[in-house]
Amino acid sequence: MELSEAPHAIEAILFVSGEAVSVPDLSQALGLSEMETMHAVEALQKEYESATRGIALRRFGDHLKLETRAEYAPYVERMLQPVQRQSLSQASLETLAVIAYRQPVTKGVVELVRGVKCDYSVQSLLHKGLIKEVGRKEALGRPILYATTDKFLEHFGITDVRELPPLPAVSAVEATPEPPLVP
Amino acid sequence: MELSEAPHAIEAILFVSGEAVSVPDLSQALGLSEMETMHAVEALQKEYESATRGIALRRFGDHLKLETRAEYAPYVERMLQPVQRQSLSQASLETLAVIAYRQPVTKGVVELVRGVKCDYSVQSLLHKGLIKEVGRKEALGRPILYATTDKFLEHFGITDVRELPPLPAVSAVEATPEPPLVP
Amino acid sequence: MAIHIRLKQFDGPLDLLLHLIGKAKIDIKDIFVSEITEQFIQAVRDAPDFDLEAASEFIAMAALLVEIKSRALLPKPPKPEDEEDPEQTLIERLTAYKQFKEGAQGMASYEQTAMQAFGKLPEEIPLPPPTLEIDGLTLEALWCALRRIAEREPQGVRETEYRLQDIRRDCYTVEGCMEVIESRLSVGSTDFDGLFRDAPCREEVVTIFLALLELLKLGKAHVTQSDTFGRMLLHPGRRQTFGTE
Numbered sequence: 001m002e003l004s005e006a007p008h009a010i011e012a013i014l015f016v017s018g019e020a021v022s023v024p025d026l027s028q029a030l031g032l033s034e035m036e037t038m039h040a041v042e043a044l045q046k047e048y049e050s051a052t053r054g055i056a057l058r059r060f061g062d063h064l065k066l067e068t069r070a071e072y073a074p075y076v077e078r079m080l081q082p083v084q085r086q087s088l089s090q091a092s093l094e095t096l097a098v099i100a101y102r103q104p105v106t107k108g109v110v111e112l113v114r115g116v117k118c119d120y121s122v123q124s125l126l127h128k129g130l131i132k133e134v135g136r137k138e139a140l141g142r143p144i145l146y147a148t149t150d151k152f153l154e155h156f157g158i159t160d161v162r163e164l165p166p167l168p169a170v171s172a173v174e175a176t177p178e179p180p181l182v183p
Numbered sequence: 184m185e186l187s188e189a190p191h192a193i194e195a196i197l198f199v200s201g202e203a204v205s206v207p208d209l210s211q212a213l214g215l216s217e218m219e220t221m222h223a224v225e226a227l228q229k230e231y232e233s234a235t236r237g238i239a240l241r242r243f244g245d246h247l248k249l250e251t252r253a254e255y256a257p258y259v260e261r262m263l264q265p266v267q268r269q270s271l272s273q274a275s276l277e278t279l280a281v282i283a284y285r286q287p288v289t290k291g292v293v294e295l296v297r298g299v300k301c302d303y304s305v306q307s308l309l310h311k312g313l314i315k316e317v318g319r320k321e322a323l324g325r326p327i328l329y330a331t332t333d334k335f336l337e338h339f340g341i342t343d344v345r346e347l348p349p350l351p352a353v354s355a356v357e358a359t360p361e362p363p364l365v366p
Numbered sequence: 367m368a369i370h371i372r373l374k375q376f377d378g379p380l381d382l383l384l385h386l387i388g389k390a391k392i393d394i395k396d397i398f399v400s401e402i403t404e405q406f407i408q409a410v411r412d413a414p415d416f417d418l419e420a421a422s423e424f425i426a427m428a429a430l431l432v433e434i435k436s437r438a439l440l441p442k443p444p445k446p447e448d449e450e451d452p453e454q455t456l457i458e459r460l461t462a463y464k465q466f467k468e469g470a471q472g473m474a475s476y477e478q479t480a481m482q483a484f485g486k487l488p489e490e491i492p493l494p495p496p497t498l499e500i501d502g503l504t505l506e507a508l509w510c511a512l513r514r515i516a517e518r519e520p521q522g523v524r525e526t527e528y529r530l531q532d533i534r535r536d537c538y539t540v541e542g543c544m545e546v547i548e549s550r551l552s553v554g555s556t557d558f559d560g561l562f563r564d565a566p567c568r569e570e571v572v573t574i575f576l577a578l579l580e581l582l583k584l585g586k587a588h589v590t591q592s593d594t595f596g597r598m599l600l601h602p603g604r605r606q607t608f609g610t611e
Contacts, residue, residue, distance in 0.1 A: 001258070011237030012255035013262050015198075016484045021262070029262035047234070054194025072195035075184070079196045079204070079212035081493045087501040090511070097511040114515055116559065128498055155503040165509055201488035239483070253482035265484040270477055273470075274377050280470035296462055299378030299423055339473060340480030348472035350465050 001030055006040035007047065010064070020063035086128075095121040096130060100152070101167060104134045104145035122146065130155065184213055189223035190230065193247075194240075203246035203337055242342045244333035268338060278304040279313060283335070284350055287317050287328035305329065313338060373413045379427035380463045382409065387460075394460050398438065398453060403431040430456065543577030551587055551602040558589065558598035 001009065009030055014021055027037035041064060048057040054072055058065050068076060088096070095118050098110045110118045125131045129151045136142040148161060158164065184192065192213055197204060210220035224247060231240040239252050251259055259265055271279065278301050281293045293301045308314045312334040319325040331344060341347065376382040386402050386409075387394060397403075410424045434453050550556050561574050578600070581587040585604035591597070 005254075008235055008237035008252070009255045009258045012251040012259050012484075013237075015238050015249070015486055016251055016259050016265050017263055018486055018489065025262065029258050051230075052191055054191035054196075055198045066198070068195040068198055069191070072188075072192045075192040075212050076196050076199045076491070077493060078214075079200065079208065080491060082208075082211060083499050085499045085501055088503065090514070093507055093511040094515055097508045098515070100508065101512070115518070128500060130500075155500060156505055156508070158505075165505055167512065198486070199489045199491065201486040241483070248485060250483040250485050253479060256482040256484070259484055266487065267484075268481050270474070270481065276470040276474055276477075277377060277467060280466045280473055283473070284466065284469055295459075296466055297378060298380035298427075298459065298463060338480060339476040340483060341476065348469070348476070351468045 001032065003032075003036060003040070006030055006032060006036070007044035010037075010040055010044055011066075014057070014064055014066045018066075020060060020065040023062045023064070026064070088128075089121070089124075091116075091118075092121040092124050096125055096148075096152075099125075099131055099146050100148050100161060100164060103147040103161070105147075106137055106143040106145055108143055110146075184215065186215075186219060186223070189213055189215060189219070190227035193220075193223055193227055194249075197240070197247060197249045203243060203248040203333065205333075206245045206247070209247070241337075241340070243336035244343070246333040246337065248337065272304075275304045275307060279308055279331075279335070282308075282314055282329050283331050283344060283347060286330040286344075288330075289320050289322075289326040289328055291326055293329075373410070373421060373424060379406075379424045380460060381467075382406065382424065383427070383460060384464055384467065394464065395457055397457065397460070398434060403435050406431055540573055540577045540580060543574045544581055547574070547577055547581060547600070548586060548602075551600060555599050555601045558600055561600075 010026055013026065013029060023034055023037055023041065026041075027034045030037060030040075032040070041059075045057055045059070048055075054069060055066050056069050058067055094114055095110055098113050099105055102109060102113075107118055107122055110122070122131070126133075129149055131146050131152065132149050133144050134147040135145050137145055153159060153161070156164075193209060196209060196212060206217055206220055206224070209224075210217045213220060213223075215223070224242075228240050228242070231238075237251060237255055238249050241248050241250050277297055278293055281296050282288055285292065290301055290305055293305070305314070309316075309329075312332055314329050314335065315332050316327050317330040318328045320328050336342065336344070339347070373382070376385065383397070383402065383406060386405050387397060390400055390402060390405075392400050392402075407428050410421065410428050413421065413424075430452065434456070437452075547561065561578070578587070582589065587600050587602060588605035590599050590601065
C-alpha cells in the first residue's frame, strides 16, 4: 500500500475494531513492516493531537485504540439515556401533600387522612426520590416515618418546607390523630 | 453547551453509538435547537471533508453516521470480521426499485409493474426497515401507501433519494399507468 | 428449439418474457412477430417444477399471449376508440418492467459500494441511573390535592363509624361475612374497598376476602374493574357473558 495512505487505513481499522489493536497485527493487515507501521501511527497521532476532536487516539504500549474524549461523556450519556418525563397521579400528589405538611409521618396517618390505602403511591414517591424514610415511630409495630427530600424542595422551587403555603383553615390534614392501630 | 464544542460532542456521540443517529435525538442530547445542531453537523462535515481521513461522516436523510471510507475496506476486512450488511435478493431489489422511484406507492402498483404478487417482498422490506407505511391512498379499499426510509438511504449509501441513478429512458411507449416520479 | 427453463428462476411471467426477448435479441415491440409466444408456452408446459400456485401467473400470461396471437389471425373488425388493445398494453407493461428492472440493477451497484463502508459496533457503557423529570409539580397542585382531601373527609369519618358497628358482629366466620356481603349486594352494587375501609385486624380482612372468593365461586357475586389499580365494584349475581354488560 501507499505509505501516505497507511495512517488512514489504520484509522479505519481502529474505528471498526472498537478495541485496542496491536502494532504487529496492524502491520500484517497493511502489508507493511513494523517500522513503517510505527511511522504511520505517529503521523496519525500527530493529526489527532493537532486538532480538537471528539475522539482521541490512545496508545498503551504497542496497542492502539480510538476513544471518545472524557469531556464529551455527559452528552454521550444524555444520548444513550434520555431524561424521562413523568407526571404524578392525583393519588400520589395527595399522599405527597399529606407527607409534606405532617412530616415525619407514618403511612398509617396518611391513609387515615386520605381514607384509602396508600402503599402504591408511597412506593412510587420513594422510587421517584421525592420522599424518604427517616426512622421509625416508637409505637406498636414501629412503623416507618416518612419525610420529603431535597429533591422535593428542588422540584417545587423552594428552599425549606416552611415555605409551603399555609394549610386550608380547618383541615383534616392537621386534625387527624395517629391511628390507634397501624395496619 | 458552547456552540464551538458542539461539532466534537456530535463526533463523540456518533462514535459511541456506532449506528445512525437522528438529528432530533442529537439536538436533545446536546440541549441545542435542531437548527443549531444542523449548523454543528455542517461544521463537522467540513472538517471531515477537508482532510483525508480513514472515516467519513455520512448523512442519510436526517440520520448521521460515522463509517469507514470504502477504499480502506480491504485492510479492514483482512484484519477484522466487520459487521457486513446483507445484499438484497433480486425480487426485493425490484420491489424496492418500484417503491423508491414511484413513492408514495401502493402494493397494487408494484404488483402491476412486476407482474407478480409482492406480499412477501413488501413484508420483508418493512421488516428490514427499508420501507415504511406513509398513509393510505384515497381510493377504493384505501390501500396502504409505501415509501423508503432513512435506513434505505443508508443501505444504498446516499443522502437523498434524488441521488439514485436516473431510470433508463423508456424506448417504446410512455410506460406505466401513472406518471413516473422523476427523481 | 428446445429451451429448458426453470420457472422458479424467474420473478414472474414478465421476467421470463424479458429473458426470452433478450435471448432472441429483438426489440420489445417486435414480440408478436417472433417466436416468443411459442417459446413461452413451451417453457410453461415443460416446466419440471410446475406447481399450480406458483405457475398460475405464468399460465394467465400464456393465455393472454395465445389470445393476442389468435386475434391477429382473424380479420380485424373496425375497433372502437376506447377499447384497450391487449397487445399494446402488454408491450407497455414489459417496457415499464424492463425500466424498473434496470433501475434495480443500478441500485444494486450502489448497494455494493455502500457495503464497502463499515460502521462500528455500539459501545457498551455503564450508565448512571436515568434522570427523571416530573411534570406538574407545583405548589398550586399540592394545595389543590389538600383541598380535595379536606372536601371529602367528613363523609369518610361518618362511614367509618357506621361500619365499625355493622361489621364487627359478623365478620369472624366466612359464613357470617358472606351474609353481610350478600345483604349489601341485595340493595345493589358496592365498592370493593368499602368492605375493608376500617379493617381493624388481619383476621377480619382475611375472612371477608375468603367470603368474597366463596361468593364469586358460587356465582352469587361478580367483580368489575375499569382499569389496572382502578376501582373494583362488586355486583350481585353471576357475570353476564352476553349483551353489553
